[in-house]
């Protein structure tokens with residue numbers, strides 16, 4: 073096992089013109105660890121993911137993945153180091169099957185494009201069969217009944233299953249670092265609980281996988297992560313275990329209501 077953190081964000085600042093989306097943000101995530109990032113709309117959470125995955129080059133600061141500096145490198149190089157993500161708004165390939173969405177995920181983990189679909193062509197039957205078998209195992213491993221729905225079109229899935237499929241697709245590249253951007257968006261409590269179980273199972277099966285999850289839903293934030301980082305206007309204003317974070321006045325105000333929290 074490498075002693076290097078799976079992810080090290082060091083003093084990252086990201087400016088868009090006069091807007092400071094991230095201001096000297098640092099965050100470390102060890103292999104096997106789950107860290108949640110919370111904060112209000114516009115706090116810079118997705119920007120952080122975009123910087124880590126090379127979509128944005130930070131104005132200042134560094135990003136290291138498994139010890140290797142990746143600041144400003146193109147996304148495909150960062151993906152090759154074992155970084156996968158899901159997007160806040162669904163980026164599934166709606167015109168293809170659930171199974172093919174996962175197979176596509178094995179080849180490239182950036183937002184899907186027609187080019188990626190074309191990657192499916194020109195493969196030998198044996199390659200395709202092996203890929204399909206692997207994709208089926210991944211679908212079985214994420215829970216729910218995605219596996220049973222594997223031949224349906226992605227667009228026919230219920231919202232919760234689409235989110236699940238995005239996670240499955242991200243896992244297809246066997247990442248070392250998984251970034252989930254609001255995976256429970258649009259889910260009710262029941263689906264959220266199911267997703268929490270999915271993530272627990274994923275972690276059990278992949279004990280070295282580091283996960284960063286941007287999340288608004290306190291159910292998930294309370295249930296999963298070892299640590300919680302709070303962003304506000306691009307600054308990290310707190311970072312601790314959930315039991316401490318929940319006592320933070322800002323967090324109480326923003327997320328938990330101003331009344332005391334019942335256990």
Ligand SMILES: Nc1ncnc2c1ncn2[C@@H]1O[C@H](COP(=O)(O)OP(=O)(O)OP(=O)(O)O)[C@@H](O)[C@H]1O
Nearest residue numbers: 088091093111112113114115116117118119120160
């Ligand atoms: N490409 C861009 N160009 C200009 N401004 C941007 C760009 N990307 C993000 N921003 C701005 O940076 C700030 C942070 O945005 P970001 O999407 O990271 O917030 P967020 O914390 O993910 O919010 P939400 O909870 O709504 O998803 C916002 O003010 C946003 O408008």
Ligand SMILES: [Mg+2]
Nearest residue numbers: 117118119160
């Ligand atoms: Mg966002």
